[in-house]
Amino acid sequence: xxxxxxxxxxxxxxxxxxxxxxxxSQYTELKxxxxxxxxxxxxxxKANSNxxxxxxxxxxxxxxxxxxxGEVHRxxxxxxxxYKIIFSGVGKTDDEIRQAIEKDILYINVESxxxxxxxxxxxxxxxxxxxxxxxVNPNIDPQTHPYISTGLHDNKFGVDLGTAKRMYIKxxxxxxxxxxxxxxxxxxxxxxxxxxxxxxxxxxxLVRSLQNLKIQLKFFDVGGGLGIKYKDENLIDTYEYAxxxxxxxxxxxxxxxxxxxxxLTANAGYFVSKVLYEKQNGxxxxxxxxxxxxxxxxxxxxxxxxKIEAVTDSKSDVRAVDIVGPVCESGDFFAKDxxxxxxxxxxxxxxxxxGAYGFGMGSNYNTRGRSAEVALxxxxxxxxxxxxxxxxxxxxxxxxxx
Ligand code: LLP
Numbered sequence: 001x002x003x004x005x006x007x008x009x010x011x012x013x014x015x016x017x018x019x020x021x022x023x024x025s026q027y028t029e030l031k032x033x034x035x036x037x038x039x040x041x042x043x044x045x046k047a048n049s050n051x052x053x054x055x056x057x058x059x060x061x062x063x064x065x066x067x068x069x070g071e072v073h074r075x076x077x078x079x080x081x082x083y084k085i086i087f088s089g090v091g092k093t094d095d096e097i098r099q100a101i102e103k104d105i106l107y108i109n110v111e112s113x114x115x116x117x118x119x120x121x122x123x124x125x126x127x128x129x130x131x132x133x134x135x136v137n138p139n140i141d142p143q144t145h146p147y148i149s150t151g152l153h154d155n156k157f158g159v160d161l162g163t164a165k166r167m168y169i170k171x172x173x174x175x176x177x178x179x180x181x182x183x184x185x186x187x188x189x190x191x192x193x194x195x196x197x198x199x200x201x202x203x204x205x206l207v208r209s210l211q212n213l214k215i216q217l218k219f220f221d222v223g224g225g226l227g228i229k230y231k232d233e234n235l236i237d238t239y240e241y242a243x244x245x246x247x248x249x250x251x252x253x254x255x256x257x258x259x260x261x262x263x264l265t266a267n268a269g270y271f272v273s274k275v276l277y278e279k280q281n282g283x284x285x286x287x288x289x290x291x292x293x294x295x296x297x298x299x300x301x302x303x304x305x306x307k308i309e310a311v312t313d314s315k316s317d318v319r320a321v322d323i324v325g326p327v328c329e330s331g332d333f334f335a336k337d338x339x340x341x342x343x344x345x346x347x348x349x350x351x352x353x354x355g356a357y358g359f360g361m362g363s364n365y366n367t368r369g370r371s372a373e374v375a376l377x378x379x380x381x382x383x384x385x386x387x388x389x390x391x392x393x394x395x396x397x398x399x400x401x402x
Contacts, residue, residue, distance in 0.1 A: 004272055004311050004348050007381055011372050013274045013348070014291035016359050018048070018384075020056050020377040022268040023355075027060050030226075030260060033242035038255040042086055044224045045071045047261025047356040048269070050373055052384035054078035057264070063106070065224070065259035069096040072103065082106070086221070086257070088135065088183070090156050097122050107131040107219070109183050111158055116167050116177070123176035132171055133181030133221055136164045136206065138199040142187030142225070145302055149187040158184065161206055172215045179215060181257070182207055185223025188262060191234045196225070197244040204248040211252075220254040226263040230353050231305050262356040269355020271296050271371075275347045276326070285321040287340065289349050292325025293332040294365040296351060296358050300331040308335055311348035316341040323349065327366050359385075364393055 007017060031041055042063035045054060049071060054064065055078040063084025064075035069092075075085050087100045088109035097119055100108055110116050110132050123130040137158030142149050150157040159167065164182075171177040184203050186195060200222060207217055222245050227233055245256065273291030280286070298304035308323060318339040325332045334351055343349070362370050369388030374381050 002270065002376065004270070004350055007374060008272060008274070008348060010381075011374050011383065012387065013272055014295050014371040015272045016354065016371050016373040017270045017272060017381075018050075018053060018265070018355050018373065018375050019268045020053075020375050023053070023056060023264055024060060026260075026264045026268070027057065027062065030238050030242075030258065030263065031061075033238040034246070034256055034258065036242075036246055037249070040084055040255065040257050042084060042221075042257055042259045043264060044259045044261030045075060046360060048265040048358070049074055049360050050384055051078050052375055053265065054080065056375075056377075063257075065261075069099050072100060072105065076103070086133070086181075086259075088185075088259075092118075094118060094122060098126065101126055101128060101130045107133045107181050109133045109135050109181075109221070110167070111135045113159070113163060113167055113170075116171065120171075120174055120176050129176050129178050131178045131180045133183045133219060134159065134164050134167050134171075134179070135183045135185070136161060136203050138184055138186065138202045140186055140195045140199045140202070142190055142195045143192050144187045144189050144225075144227075147302055150185055161202070164206060165209070168210055168215050169213065172213075180217060181219035181221055182217055183221035183223065183257075185225060185259065188225050189227045189233075190225040191227040191236065193236050193240060193244055196222070196236075196241065197248070200245045200248040204252065207252055207254070218255060219257050220249060220252070221257040221259065224259040224261050224263070226260055228262055228266045228353065228356075230266075231307065264356075266353045266356035269353065269358055271351040271354035271358055273325075273349050273351070275343045275345060275349060277345065278321070278343065285319060287321045287323045287343060287349070289323060289325060289334070291334070291349075291351070291371070292327040292366070292368060293329065294327060294363045294368050295325075295371055296334065296354055297361045297363075298357060299334050300329070301361075306334065306354065307352040308338055308340070309350045309352065310340050310343055311350060312341065312343050314341040314343055314347065327368070364388070367393055369393055 058079040067089040135158035273289035320337040372387040373385035
């Protein structure tokens with residue numbers, strides 16, 4: 001049981017709290033599921049990019065999946081070795097590609113023919129060879145929220161099979177490119193195994209046809225996407241997940257790479273706010289808290305459900321309330337018509353499953369400083385990011401005041 005009151009008395013609100021021990025157990029469960037093969041879990045840094053969180057995974061032996069050179073630098077700073085860092089994303093700048101090559105990371109995940117050409121030109125300019133992987137878009141519907149679905153040709157991600165094959169041939173013939181991997185990632189918060197299995201089969205078949213062309217890959221990167229329980233979702237069993245993927249790789253000597261984000265961190269995280277007031281507009285009841293959409297955007301952006309718990313002595317019956325923040329947007333809510341008892345000023349409201357795509361998607365909208373972040377490990381709490389101050393928010397502007 002986490003003592004939210006005690007943590008809040010020390011670190012104030014709004015506050016993110018991460019249970020690192022829970023992250024370890026998720027990591028170990030998934031890593032063990034792949035134990036029949038060589039595998040690397042490359043933590044998807046975007047899910048929660050706090051340096052101490054990345055360092056925690058580094059200590060467990062994790063690699064890192066990064067989508068900007070900033071994330072690559074974070075991974076290095078946190079102690080992830082270069083040979084376990086991969087760099088994905090549909091739009092990499094020349095400068096990002098150059099830095100990734102210079103840092104000699106495991107590979108760059110290439111997402112278009114045009115990008116392959118840029119990587120080749122830059123590698124040539126640096127007089128080196130760049131290890132690459134190609135992201136294949138298998139055109140499979142992952143059956144998740146459209147905003148986090150990436151595996152259909154309608155989505156901007158990856159390349160179709162024919163293009164991928166052409167790109168491998170080009171890379172294989174290039175002095176400056178070394179094709180070592182193949183990648184797919186069909187979406188996030190996946191709760192059905194079938195689309196993952198079907199994608200893996202398609203991509204494994206492509207590996208086989210490349211072998212016939214004497215193009216020998218080493219890494220089979222299955223992306224991330226494993227769903228978690230926010231409410232009552234069907235969960236994919238990790239063992240069955242790994243078995244389904246491994247079944248598609250019969251006869252192939254490949255190291256499996258998996259890029260989990262949400263699975264490792266979401267349910268390790270709590271976002272804690274204080275109640276400011278209750279108010280009523282006509283029949284509608286609102287609970288106004290000191291956290292807002294700039295702290296946790298998921299409900300506003302995806303209408304995402306997060307379980308909410310009140311920490312209170314209130315003995316009242318529950319009623320339906322909209323839980324909202326102070327930001328000047330009607331979209332600034334955590335939940336609508338949520339059953340909570342009557343709460344008083346300074347009671348706590350805890351938003352669950354906030355460890356992935358929470359803090360990282362935050363902003364300074366309405367000139368609100370971002371929350372502090374606290375880690376729990378072996379029963380101890382420690383600060384891993386200070387609360388932003390007003391001075392932090394204006395630091396890059398104030399010299400320009402005339
Ligand atoms: N690999 C790639 C190439 C990705 O694009 C992503 C996530 C991951 C791995 C990690 O996926 P995960 O295991 O966390 O599902 N902001 C959204 C989620 C966006 C996911 C983007 N890509 C949300 O809050 O639901």
